[in-house]
Amino acid sequence: MAVTKFFARFVAAMTTLVGFAAVASAEPVAGQPVDWQMGFQKAVTPVMEEMNDFHNLILIIITIISAFVLGLLIYVMIKFNAKANPTPSRTTHNTLIEVLWTVVPVIILVVIAVPSFRLLYHAVVVPEADxxxxxxxxxxxxxxxxxxxxxxxxxxxxxxxxxxxxxxxxxxxxxxxxxxxxxxxxxxxxxxxxxxxxxxxxxxxxxxxxxxxxxxxxxxxxxxxxxxxxxxxxxxxxxxxxxxxxxxxxxxxxxxxxxxxxxxxxxxxxxxxxxxxxxxxxx
Ligand SMILES: [Cu+2]
Missing domain, CATH: 2.60.40.420 (Cupredoxins -  blue copper proteins)
Known part of the structure; x- marks a missing residue:
């Protein structure tokens, strides 16, 4: 009985999600919000287009980072739990990994900073106005x-x-x-x-x-x-x-x-x- 109920709820939730996705893929209307809108309104200025691009870049980066961290967590939980790994290693330092987890985030931040400052400049500095x-x-x-x-x-x-x-x-x-x-x-x-x-x-x-x-x-x-x-x-x-x-x-x-x-x-x-x-x- 409980299983049937759970299944019914699961199907209902999935249907809602698919509905969201269908609406989200609809072409956004310029200039005003629409029902069930998920993203930004359609960009109609060069600055907003750049903001959209920047947002999409960040979205990709954070998705990759989140998936990577989740993967690491799952790996550690499975491979190194008390049952699977009863005698833990006594490692406290690993130079290669420490250099990597410092340098890689720095590179990611630089990759974000360049388009970020460019966008900020374009948004803030007013070109010659008509x-x-x-x-x-x-x-x-x-x-x-x-x-x-x-x-x-x-x-x-x-x-x-x-x-x-x-x-x-x-x-x-x-x-x-x-x-x-x-x-x-x-x-x-x-x-x-x-x-x-x-x-x-x-x-x-x-x-x-x-x-x-x-x-x-x-x-x-x-x-x-x-x-x-x-x-x-x-x-x-x-x-x-x-x-x-x-x-x-x-x-x-x-x-x-x-x-x-x-x-x-x-x-x-x-x-x-x-x-x-x-x-x-x-x-
Ligand atoms: Cu006001």
């Missing part, structure tokens, strides 16, 4: 300034009854940050109040928004689309309701959007209050 957008965290929404164009606007999360078909819940916003495809966009990130973080997974971008300080990041998206992110620093009660929507559009569409945006949105107000407060604090 345009700049400033994202300002506010409790609880994001404000966007286009300093070259002179306008600013606020992007609020859409409530459930405001969603159009296809717009994801808790991610879509009323106004979106709009940028042209294939252009290097510098993003200046700051905050009006507490620490927020501007993050878009498919861009490989996540950077803190600090009051009184400006952080800098960048992205370049080569395929048009709508990409979503969320505030990624616990900032308060409505932390989960200040999503980020970035629309990447062809150049002509971007120019058309600029025309309406200049009319529709407010002029940039100037120096931010928090900056003044921060300056005053320092005096």
């Amino acid at each position: 345009m700049t957008v400033k994202a300002i965290g506010q409790s609880w929404q994001w404000e966007y300034e286009y300093p070259d164009e002179g306008f600013e606007f606020v992007a609020y999360m859409l409530q459930e009854d405001e969603l159009e078909p296809g717009q994801p819940r808790l991610l879509a916003t009323d106004n979106a940050m709009v940028v042209p495809v294939g252009k290097t966009v510098r993003v200046l990130v700051t905050s009006d109040d507490v620490i927020h973080a501007w993050a878009v997974p498919s861009f490989g971008v996540k950077i803190d928004a600090m009051p009184g300080r400006t952080n800098e990041t960048w992205f370049r998206v080569d395929e048009p689309g709508t990409y979503y992110g969320q505030c990624s620093e616990l900032c308060g009660a409505n932390h989960s309701f200040m999503p980020i929507e970035v629309r990447v559009v062809p150049e002509a569409e971007y120019q058309a959007w600029l025309v309406t945006a200049r009319e529709e949105y407010d002029e940039i107000a100037g120096v931010r209050d928090t900056m003044e407060v921060a300056d005053a604090d320092q005096r």
Whole structure:
């Protein structure tokens, strides 16, 4: 009876696993999470592609190391248990093995360090930018300034009854940050109040928004689309309701959007209050 029950549970567990694998192999949707997703969102920037590659490299390395250590453990447990090996060896040193278990990990770390530092450099150092957008965290929404164009606007999360078909819940916003495809966009990130973080997974971008300080990041998206992110620093009660929507559009569409945006949105107000407060604090 117990065996049948166990078998039934085993089959159920295996079915679930196979289900997971089937879903995991499905093509990821760019720009937003999907149900039962196992990996990252699809990479749409060079930096995120590099992050994916790096992640895959590390995944291979840790899998090999884990399997190797597991193999050693099983070998030792079988070969050297009290029954199989009643008189243990009195070995305390083995120079060759000691050199190996020092040198091999060093080599592995160097192999990891090279692509790691390269990736860090590519993510942190902003290449010459075609345009700049400033994202300002506010409790609880994001404000966007286009300093070259002179306008600013606020992007609020859409409530459930405001969603159009296809717009994801808790991610879509009323106004979106709009940028042209294939252009290097510098993003200046700051905050009006507490620490927020501007993050878009498919861009490989996540950077803190600090009051009184400006952080800098960048992205370049080569395929048009709508990409979503969320505030990624616990900032308060409505932390989960200040999503980020970035629309990447062809150049002509971007120019058309600029025309309406200049009319529709407010002029940039100037120096931010928090900056003044921060300056005053320092005096
Ligand atoms: Cu926040």
